[in-house]
Amino acid sequence: MSAPARVFHHGPKPVSLIEFRDALEAVCLPRFPTVRFARPRRVALAVSGGVDSMAMAFLFSSLFKTHRALKIADNPAESAFGIIIDHQLREGSGAEASSVAQELKRFGMKAVIKPLNWRDVRRDGMDPASLPNLEGVARTMRYQMLGLTCRYLQATSLFFAHHRDDHYETVLMRLLAGHGYRGLQGIRAANAIPECYELHGVYKSGLLDDQMQRHPFLSFKPPNKEMKRLRMILRNDFHDEPWSHIKTYLGINDMSAQFPGHITRDIDPRVPYLTPLNCEDGGVHIYRPLLEFDKDRLIATCEANGVRWFEDHTNTDPTLTTRNALRHMARSYKLPEALQKPAILALSQRAxxxxxxxxxxxxxxxxxxxxxxxxxxxxxxxxxxxxxxxxSATRTRRxxxxxxxxxxxxxxxxxxxxxxxxxxxxxxxxxxxxxxxxxxxxxxxxxxxxxxxxxxxxxxxxxxxxxxxxxxxxxxxxxxxxxxxPYKSNQPLPERKLPGYLNYKLLSAADGFRGPQVRHGHWRSWKMAKIWDGRFWIRVSACVPARFHIRPLLPQFARQFRLALPQKERGRFERILKYYAPGKVRYSLPALYSVEAGKGADAATPALTLLALPSLGIHIPGLERWVKYEARYKNVDVxxxxxxxxxxxxxxxxxxxxxxxxxxxxxPLESTAVAWSNTHRLFMADAELLVRLIMQLEEGLTKRLANRSDMSEAGRAAVAGRRAVRGILPELHSVTEKRACGS
Incomplete structure (x- = not known):
């Protein structure tokens, strides 16, 4: 009797640490390539308890045990922290979140549970589960809670466990919805955190605050040893070559690109200089390193390593969401080849x-x-x-x-x-x-x-x-x-309210705060910056109990604010508005107002007083004694x-x-003669100024050499220069006059 034939059943293969590390390095590219030094930093993981997030948490835990010098984005990874969001929409969600946290601690990962707060919805007598847009509201609250937790943990890298099957379902949903090729790209491997647009330090902001710390996580400054060596090289080269050559070697004009958010401005003596605002950068970035792995491999990873996971029964109900219906259809039925996973993923890659x-x-x-x-x-x-x-018209047309x-x-x-x-x-x-x-x-x-x-x-x-x-x-x-x-009259003006109350009895009408009531006041820490009008991040610190509003510059307050400025500052203020904010642009600038309770019949209407224009750095005299403000511009592509x-x-x-x-x-475009005439006047003014300077130089040298019998070489050179310029001046007059006449 012959031996039975061996049959090999190929099952899904667990994800190895080498594969996971390669996927991690491919996704987590440096955000700031010019960083010279980076401190170790935590990374955060969004853990739901499903098989995909538990597999990712286990892979991270194992990777940190074997790869100590792992670099994620710009910083070396110090440790991983699991964030568990408890939606509190079904019975037993809190106990399940605790079980997930215990499982994470079992293989050496710290975890924190963050329940969502539905107090406002329940206060209106509504059940959160009955909201018509429950999925969208829960998504927004979940992302905001994740962002706030990352800001508290000082983590800028947040990892999601979306896998290849999720990517396939997303592209298939968008294809059925009629999206174009841009929508068919599917889930992005890396992007800024969404739904957190008004949270400073979370959405594309926070890098400037990090740079102000004594020990920032990212340093763009060269080390002291390198700076010392560079100074020595420059000191030696300065005597051999002129500064203009050294400047071209160093690329001084391009140095601002090495510091994110730094904007430079040319200095013109005819225009009032205004220090440009810094532009924000940084924030929390989302990474998805499992997009190249199927869910079957993640299940095999958990099974091979004894990792428990917790399934949500709502994910298997095909009548609940469109994604669940597509997932059930793809697993239970054989779709046409064009709608199967390989074809859809290839379509997404081409898009x-x-x-x-x-x-x-x-x-x-x-x-x-x-x-x-x-x-x-x-x-x-x-x-x-x-x-x-x-x-181009000069190009030969074929x-x-x-x-x-x-x-x-x-x-x-x-x-x-x-x-x-x-x-x-x-x-x-x-x-x-x-x-x-x-x-x-x-x-x-x-x-x-x-x-x-x-x-x-x-x-x-x-x-x-x-x-x-x-x-x-x-x-x-x-x-x-x-x-x-310009702001529309049928819509409310953009406004940001800061808590507190300002008591004007503490103010001295002539000289700010000098009374004993304010002498013992102390500066409070900076409030968290808030976005105003989607463009400016503004924060305020005060040494007195105060309440402030940030609104646009309103015409009814502009005149009083202008009169409160000193005479010299008033003229500069007018020139700044005329150049930097002409026309109606000035009425879109952010303005800082103080708020106090109304009096008499207008008690219900608070009284506003314009204190400062934060983006221009102009404020009423004495404001710096009791209020500090800071404005930054939003993140842009510098x-x-x-x-x-x-x-x-x-x-x-x-x-x-x-x-x-x-x-x-x-x-308006003028005639050639007028244009040449303007050029002639400007040139002659500069030439005459040069002649006067040379004449003054010669007179000074002549007085010094009056007691000497012979004039030195420097004196003779000055006299010759004066005579040469005087001889050229009539010729310049005649040449420019001929050009101005159109000859």
């Missing part, structure tokens, strides 16, 4: 590649053409000069060139729409960027050559996503001035700032530069 290429091309367009001419974070304005997609341009137009429109959205994100007060489909009309206005029916009309102002586009017409090109759209076009800048005749009174003001 990702296409979207990635388009984003990169739009970014290259903005960088190559130096579209952003000026960005002012103090007022939240942007000055841009858009390139043209039109083929056969079928027109048909080729027409075929490329849809792709160019997509690139233009992405570029416009990147520009709108600098100024918009909205928390979400506008969809590309909503920018079709904007592309037609900004790029007439890409429109299906170019009308050739003069560009006009328009608004989109809370941003006003105002054209600045020039003879060679059109620039656009982007600013916050890689698009401070650029020059290839081949140098292209001057636009007739447009005022930054030295003008207003960046929106345009000088």
């Amino acid at each position: 990702k590649q296409r979207a990635k290429f388009e984003e990169a091309e739009a970014h290259r367009l903005l960088v190559r053409e130096a579209v952003i001419q000026d960005f002012d974070p103090n007022a939240g304005t942007l000055l841009i000069e858009l390139p043209s997609f039109q083929t 056969l079928f060139a027109a048909a080729r341009d027409e075929a490329r137009k849809p792709r160019r429109r997509a690139i233009a729409a992405i570029a416009v959205r990147k520009l709108v994100e600098f100024v918009t007060p909205y928390l979400h960027s506008p969809p590309l489909a909503n920018l079709d009309n904007v592309v037609d206005r900004l790029f007439p050559e890409l429109s299906s029916s170019p009308d050739g009309e003069i560009p006009k102002a328009f608004s989109i996503a809370g941003v006003v586009f105002e054209p600045v017409l020039g003879p060679q090109s059109t620039r656009w001035f982007l600013s916050r759209a 890689s698009l700032l401070g650029l020059k076009r290839r081949g140098g800048e292209r001057p636009v005749v007739g447009y005022r530069s930054r030295s003008s009174r207003s960046r929106r003001r345009y000088i």
Whole structure:
């Protein structure tokens, strides 16, 4: 009797630590490549108790035991912390959360349980489980609780356990809903935490506060040993080469890019200098390292290592959610090949590649053409000069060139729409960027050559996503001035309230706080910064009990605020508004108001007093004795700032530069003779000033050498220089006059 044949049943393979480490390194790329030193930091894990999150927690725990120097994003990983969210929507959820925490502690991971608070819903007499939008509300509360916990734990990396099956279900749902290729990208491997847009230190903010610490987690400054060596090299090279050569070697103009959020501004003596606001960066980032693993492998990982997990029975009810129905359909029925997992995942990968290429091309367009001419974070304005997609007329036109341009137009429109959205994100007060489909009309206005029916009309102002586009017409090109759209009369003004109450009896009308009541006051710690109008992060600290409101600069308070300033500061204030916030832009600036109870018939209406304009750094005299404030701008893409076009800048005749009174003001194009006349006057004024300086120098040298029989070489050189300039001056007059007359 022959031996029975051996049959091998191939089951799912557990995820190894090497595979998990490689997936982790592929997803957790550095967010700040210029960091010179990073302290170890915790990482946070969102643990629900399911098989996927428990497998991820076990893999992290095992990885930290064998790889001590593991670097995640920018910091070495110190330890992992599990965050368990108790939704409190079903019986036994609290006990289940405690069991999950005990299981995490069993294999060496700390855990914290965070229950969601439904007090406001229950106060209205409603059951949270009966809310029509329960899934969306629970999602928002869950993300906000995760973000707040990460901020408390000082963790900037939050890990989710979404796997390959979740990715497949998401893409399939969006495909059935009719999404385009951008929606078919599915779950992203890394992104900023959503639903936390108003939480400072959680959503794209907090890095500047970290840099102010004595021992920051991220340091962009070179070590002291390297700085000492660099000083010695510069000291030795300074005597051999001029500073201009050394400056080009060091790339001084590009040093600001090494420090995230740092904005530089050119100094012009004809314009009042205003220190630019820093732009926020940092925050909590979400990573999903298990997207390349099937759920079967995660189950095998837990089974092979004796890890318990806790299934939620609501995830298996196909009548509860669309995702549950699709999950049941994919497991119980054989779908067409085009809807099966390999085909859908391949479709998602192609959609990702296409979207990635388009984003990169739009970014290259903005960088190559130096579209952003000026960005002012103090007022939240942007000055841009858009390139043209039109083929040059001097270029030789080949056969079928027109048909080729027409075929490329849809792709160019997509690139233009992405570029416009990147520009709108600098100024918009909205928390979400506008969809590309909503920018079709904007592309037609900004790029007439890409429109299906170019009308050739003069560009006009328009608004989109809370941003006003105002054209600045020039003879060679059109620039656009982007600013916050005026507030609508039928909508409430953006407002932020800070707790407390201000007692004006403590104030001295003439000299601020000098009475004994305030002498024992002390500065309170900074309040957590709050986002105002979706653009400015503002925080306040006071040494007295006070209550403040942050509102826009209102016209009825502007005059009183202006009169409260000293005479010299009043003139500077007017010049700053005229240049940095012209027209209606000034009424979109954040203003700090004090609040006190009304009197008499207006007792129900609080009385407001304008104290400061935080983004401009201007306040009433003496305010610094009892109130401190700080303003920062929201996170923007600073890689698009401070650029020059290839081949140098292209001057636009007739447009005022930054030295003008207003960046929106345009000088009408004058005749060539008048333009040359203006140039002549400016040049002659500079030449005459040079002559006077040389004459003063010569007179000083002559007085010194009056008692000497012979004049030194320096004195003879000064006299010769004076005579040379005097001889050139009449010729300069005649040449410029001839040019001014158009000869």
